[in-house]
Amino acid sequence: MNHLIILPILWPLLVALLTMLPPFDQNLLLRRCLSVGGSAVLVLLSVLLVLQSSDTPAQLYQLGNWPAPFGISLLLDQVSSLMLCLTSVLALAASLYASSGEDENGPFFHALLHFQVMGINGAFLTADLFNLFVFFEVLLIASYSLLIHGGGKAKTKAAVHYVILNLVGSAMFLFALALIYGASGTLNMLDLGTKVATLSDTQLQLLQAAVALLLVVFGLKAAVMPLHFWLGNAYSSASPAVAALFAIMTKVGIYSLLRVFAMVLQDAGFVADWVFPVLWWTGLLTIVMGVLGVLASEDLRKMASYLVIVSVGSLVAILSLGTAEAIQALLYYLVHSTLATAALFLLADLIANQRGKAGDRLVNGRKMAQPVLLGTAFIVVALSVVGMPPFSGFIGKLLLLQAVPQGSTMLWYWSFLLGSSLMLLIALSRAGSILFWQVSGSDVEARLAGRRRASALLLLVIASPLLSLFAGPLTAWCQAAAAQLQQIATLSPGAF
Amino acid sequence: MLSLKNWWPTPVRSLFLFLVWLLLNNSVALIHLFFGLLLAWLIPLLIHKFRLIQPGIKKPGAAMAYGLMVMWDIVIANLQVIRLVLGPNKKLRPAFVTVPLDLTDHLAITILASTVSLTPGTVSADVLPLNAEGAEPRFLLLHVLDLADEAELIEQVKQRYEAPLKEIF
């Protein structure tokens, strides 16, 4: 047994718990060191897991030493290790960024941050559907609490919607799980995958009902049209570090869609019959919704939130193709878009801090105190999210575009994706031009981005050129990951 | 201070807990006796601070007798109440009655009030005076389902229940 597999869940849990215990709960500095150090260790750990997963076949970790499908299994494959790595980088940036003062705006920030990471990592690792539910709840309750961090009307308002929608979603998840268990008698993903072929007609129909509910549940997490409404207000009102961390949250939904539909149930006829078409069209519409939101945004944070939705739409639509190329493109694009939008959330805050009353609203404001730093970061991030070269965005976009097979599919996807790129180009060039160049009023004392904030920002921003520079090996890696994902689906849990 | 009072503050309560433990486990096996003793000692110690200052039971025998008497009264009371309940509503003579109290101890008053509530056609509504927290209680307000004679009722409560309680505590 490779015990490293479970550490991405237990380590953040431990860090979170320690921050609540003496001496850490009485000393802010210690707590910050623990939190940032803990995130850094997690980064190293997940990099190690990525390396491990790259040269070994997928591994199962049987909790409690019970055999699958009876005990809970964790599955470490390339895809999950990639997601872990992504999460840990965001966690590092978020904890670092928050350590410059944001964490003082309310109690238990660092504990909640690590709980959140624990939940996310758990959702990425688990191969058990009910356990996935549990980790969904962990990450959700942590996100509820993080969302309200700092207080204020906007957060409360957004939180009410976010929480209620997700509670309904959780109930649906449970309905779905019961149906899956009722139909197939198992909760293990791999076991379910192998059992689908043996199910009777009624059982298959029950399973389809579960799948319908799961679509809604994952769609809600991923913010797929028309279940995306919560996102705009929630993300834009959240504290910057929280919003940056939240950039991964929609990806949890997408990851779940990927695991369940492109892996576990990939051979079930109904997936191709109606699940993928549903995802395809809603994905495309999500792009439209996101673009509308981006264009309608009156501040940078909102814009970043809707950029998340645009990326979700692009990803969900490509996911519904279910091919290895599609998954490869999805993986790369997912990493890129998560980091880019996360960076944008941090950047929006830094910009807002230096523009006086105007904040990050797209109106005349004061001249920024650190225009070179922020401007450069903005250009990199904006080019990335629009998908213009030379940063990661264009590689991601090219991968998406090339993954679509010829025919009407291509026509739709290309026009939506390219059309959205143009709209984003218009919106972001406008935003940048207003924020950086439409200057009025005198310089006042601005809150400079200190070392911690700047390095958190740079950590995320630098990822974009790096992803682009090393796109060759990275895409090759994603290709292998996609192939592995599809291959795992054919294995029963006993085959590990 | 290694006094018995510190290490074993409430022997009666401990005994009570010990019995309850055995009842819970439905067994007098050695292991249950052992753990019963352990818990009967530990739990009171643990929540010592939560205990209100109360007098101890002076006469355990009288307490037992009181308990049995209450049991009997409950049976009788219930039969009477059933008759009243099933009869016509018009025949009922409900009333609020105040009973002056000689008891001052909170535990004793509580037991008295509970007893009254558990027995014939009476419910303890309140302990008066209501205001001024901490003031010494003087009256017990009862609601009676069918009041024949107020004085008789008051006398009955005082004689049958309050008197023995005064003895016990």
Added chain:
Amino acid sequence: MIELLFLVLLPLIGSVVPVLTKSWSRSYSALATAILPAAALAVVLQLAPAIFSGETLFYQMPWVEALGLSLSFRLDGLSLLFALLILCIGLLVILYARYYLAVTDSMARFYGFLMLFMTAMLGIVLSNNLLQLWLFWELTSISSFLLISFWWHRADARSGARMALTITGFGGLALLAGILLIGQVLGSFELDVLLSKADVLQQHSLYPVILILVLLGAFTKSAQFPFHFWLPNAMSAPTPVSAYLHSATMVKAGIFLLARMYPLLAGSDLWFLLVTITGMTTLLVGAYLALFQHDLKGLLAYSTISHLGLITLLLGLDTDLATVAAIFHIINHAIFKASLFMAAGIIDHESGSRDMRKLNGLWQFMPVTATLAMVASASMAGVPLLNGFLSKEMFFAETLHQDVLGALSWLIPVLATVAATLSVAYSARFIHDVFFNGQPKGLPRTPHEPPRYMRVPVEILVALCILVGLAPQYIVGDLLAVASSAALGGPLPQYSLSIWHGVNLPLLMSVMAMTLGILLYSNRKHLFRFQAELPELNPLQLFEQKIKALLNNAQRWHQRFESAELQRYLLWMFLIVVVLLIWPLQQMGQFTRHTAMLPIDALMLAAMLVAIIAAFATVLCQRQRLLALVMISIVGLVVTLIFVRFSAPDLALTQLSVEVVTIVLLMLALFFLPHKISRASNAGRLIRDGAIASVCGVVIGSLSYAMMLEPQQRISDFFLINAKTGGGGYNVVNVILVDFRGFDTLGEITVLGIAALGIFKLLTRLPLFKPSSDAEGRQWALDKHPMLLAVVSQALLPLALLVSVYIFFRGHNLPGGGFVAGLITAIAIILQYVAQGVDWVKQRLTLEYHRLVAAGVLISSLTGAASWLFERPFLTSWFDYFQLPLLGEIELASAIAFDLGVYLTVVGSTLMILANLGKMTTDHRPVHEGQN
């Protein structure tokens, strides 16, 4: 040839140089900036002989194989020509800009962006991979955006830059689509592979789409009609930028693309039609509009558009000679237009204005510059002995050899002549209106000659105009030849670069254009009057309006969808569920019975009735909130009883204890929420919601029914078999919780703990006040802590703890366990809070609840981690039986430690939630006690 990579890398590195030399003097900084491009030029010159000898140089390095994107460079004649243009004019612009930029302008930023642009441009012309070409293509858009808005404090600069970016960005995306399609059709993006597959591509059904997409890219970049309008508005850029980007290089990128793709895409009727007509229209429109510009740079910009149209037209004509002419004109135009822009910049710089209505008679003030400008504009007008004349003659010649328009083919030379006429007219205006035509009117300062070295670039370029005009074969012959053959992708046609071809039709056309042009200019007043009556279009304003309209529309639609109304969102959600569920349900059809159903009995019937009535009663009296609470408690109770009825005592226990805590919680909530509210929904909404709710109910009910009728083929036998032997407990449910699926439980208590933290957070600095009376205005009872309750609750405490211990230990073998035990303890303590108040409890209980929570989860986790010591996976359980003297056998199990963690977490969380919530109106408000 790694040198090709250096060609791109040198200016790229060069873009950092000006930033690094920021503190140097302006001249040194400019000099330093020039070093790397100069080195690049040296590299090109060093490689040039090979190209002239007919070689094509390649350099390839893999990058993203999955995309077919490699770093792939080629240097052939066409690339050579463009590389030379880019580097030479670039160097001149660096020199020029040194003097042009004001002291307040950031040279570092300017040169940095300029170098970036140079990199991008070189990248385009050197690309052998189409995707890579596109990459650099977009980079030119970006760097040009940054350069146009160099003076970002000016609104027109910002606007113009965005407009340019939007248009070229649009074209770029189209180009990308075209390139990707080419890749899909031909299976490669490498030009050397593609260029030989023209016939395959042109046979393909996607060819028209590809062609249109690629042309969109080229036309937008080269400001072809109807995408031309961004170019004049890009003139708010500093003049060196205009000279470099908007005359010599970037706008030529589109032309370059046409030339580059010429062997692959050209040759079809569609190509001819699209390119010719666009080119011709642009040529005419540009020339016509140029005439009416009052802004010096505006005139040059439209003239550029017109000349770009001319080159496009030549490429569209689709004869080899026309292509040669196009290449030749690319060279000539770059030379004379760059020098004209620089001259215009000098005039602007030294006189403070670009308005030709103010600029008059500058000849007296800056004779040298005036001479240079006049030569250059003569070249633009196509005056003999200058380079412009030569390529124009070739153009005229080519227009005469067309028969593609059939009977209308005569139109082409006629229109060409018209365009040339206009070109002569605006060139004449440039010369006459600026340098002669009386005295300057209201210039900000008295014009004079520029600094010596500012004029040098102009002088060099004008010298080239003359030299090429006089000795074309000698100066550019070889270059033109290799470039043309590269563009044609085949052998060169016969042509001669001599000044004199005898009296022929093209010459006649030239003469006619000259005469008419001068005439036109001298009678310009009529024309100007006519033009003044036409409605004036301000593209910049129009662009901003369009963008505004786009944003407004987006906002309107956005708000239509995102109304910020939760009820609508929820409705959507339920609707989707129903819609998605109807599919499988409808397939299910008749319920088939696989297992014997349990017989219905009266009690269950009664329970069902109670549940249904109570549920509906909850709905009906949801506005009388206390009542609704009572009703929902009844539902909860029935659910508990159902669990008992169907053999799930553990569930009943848990449900019951949770129920109690929930009720207390909701009561607390009620205190802070309105107790009664009036009806808010109208009948229509009620019916709608009722309908959707009913459908949901029917769907879920049917699904549950179908599910219960399904035969059982579950994994549960494993649990029954292994619970005792492997998990050490008789209560299988509990063994699942603490062992088989202990990981779920760990997650579950974590959730509970986090919820407690979150609630604490919510309560921090919560602005609440206790109302002095209830909803009916009744004063509160005075008795805070009823005596009887106080006495009984403290008597219950030890009992409850005892029961907790009992339930805790029994859990492994019988219904119970840490969770229920924890809730019992917590409820008992909460009862103390209720009965005695916060202060009383706080004096007696000095626990930090969050530490209790953390300790609980930590204990459970450490129990799980302990299995690592035995090299077993996390949460592997351990148990054994021990014989104790007298007491008999007892079982010790790791599950107990795990459950202890559960217990502590539950106690800690529940108390943290309830006690803190309860404390809201006392002095012990949760405050920010150093815990972050």
Added chain:
Amino acid sequence: MSMTEWLVAILAVAGSLFVLMGSVALVKLPDFYTRLHGPTKATTLGLGALVLASMAYFNFVKGELSMQQLLIALFLFITAPITAHMLIKAALHLKLASAKQTSGRENAEL
């Protein structure tokens, strides 16, 4: 059916009937104060009988030692009076009307 079983049956029936009586009282009696008497009393006796029935069943019919049911009765005896007390306190606080014939109402109005 053995004697013990009859004993169980009688206790069970009696208990159930008492329970029913309590609920009947709840529905039938005229005001809150009188209604309170029904359930709080009848249910205690009803449950008492049922507890005895259960004990009789397990101890005599099934022959297992089982006294734990007593605890249920114990807890009820402790909590039921407090419930009643709190309820009537609340009712008095809310000034719920009592039946016409109630005497001594003034005692409760303080």
Added chain:
Amino acid sequence: MELLVAIIIGVLTCSAVFLILRARTFAVMLGLTMLSYAVNLFIFASGGLKMGAGAVLKATEDYADPLPQALVLTAIVIGFAMTAFLVVLSIRARADLGNDHVDGKLPVAKNTRQGASS
């Protein structure tokens, strides 16, 4: 029996959905609580109904499926945590926003009659 349970589940779901669609946080809380009842019964039902058959070894002859029971237990606890959070969040929302409408603002009445009623 299965039918009865199915009906209960259906009715609970129906009531829950209706309540969740109300405009005030308290009604939504009630609805979510009700929905969790329905969900718990639903999960429970996925193991099939058994009477007189516990999941305690040796206590009965026939055994019920223990797994759904364990799942329901987890679901109950998680549901409790979530409900608690929502309850306090609603309090916070009332305090911050001044009303208990789920959108944080009372709808503007379209006509006077409606305005008077809400």
Added chain:
Amino acid sequence: MLTLILQGCFVVVGLALLLNLYAAIRGPSVVDRLLALDTMYINSIALLLLYGIYLGTSLNFEVALLIAMLGFVSTVAVCKFLLRGDIIE
């Protein structure tokens, strides 16, 4: 026979439950309803005891015990709420 009698008892207690429900719905005051709810808790204990005899198992003993012990907590909480508005003060 005993089984039959017990089933009869179920009917009786079931009837009691329905009566409670009626009382809970009729009210008229909140306290009335609360009383009905409390009665329902106690009747449920009765039901559990009968069920225990019926099945011959004591597995449900704890449930009954808990209802007896905890059922009153929520009733008390509501009363406290009615009296003071605030439950914990």
